Amino acid sequence: xxxxYMQKGPGDFRKAIEECNLALDVSPKYGKALLKRARCFEALxxxxxxLYDVKKVLRLEPNNLMANEIMERVx
Numbered sequence: 001x002x003x004x005y006m007q008k009g010p011g012d013f014r015k016a017i018e019e020c021n022l023a024l025d026v027s028p029k030y031g032k033a034l035l036k037r038a039r040c041f042e043a044l045x046x047x048x049x050x051l052y053d054v055k056k057v058l059r060l061e062p063n064n065l066m067a068n069e070i071m072e073r074v075x
Contacts, residue, residue, distance in 0.1 A: 002036045013040040031057050031064065038070055047074045 002023070005016035020037035023030050034053045041050035051074050057067040 002033065002040075006036065006040065010043055013044055016040050029060055031061055031067075035064075035066055035070070038067075042070060042074055050074050 002016040002019035005012040005019060017037055017040050020033040020040070023033040024037070027033075034057045038050045038053035038057070041047070041053065050070065054067050054070045054074065057064055058071065061067065
């Protein structure tokens with residue numbers, strides 16, 4: 001669901017974040033949900049929150065290419 005909201009555009013990023021939050025409530029280490037939420041936070045210019053999620057992904061998957069790309073952009 002989060003991916004669908006993200007494709008609709010920035011106006012629906014809050015809904016995407018809510019969907020990611022639901023997924024993370026069930027599985028806190030779900031990397032895809034963390035990355036999607038980080039991308040939404042980045043797009044909404046909430047860089048602190050994006051960085052928090054990206055760091056969490058990189059602790060779980062140090063070689064995650066997308067996480068490293070987001071990390072570079074939000075720094």
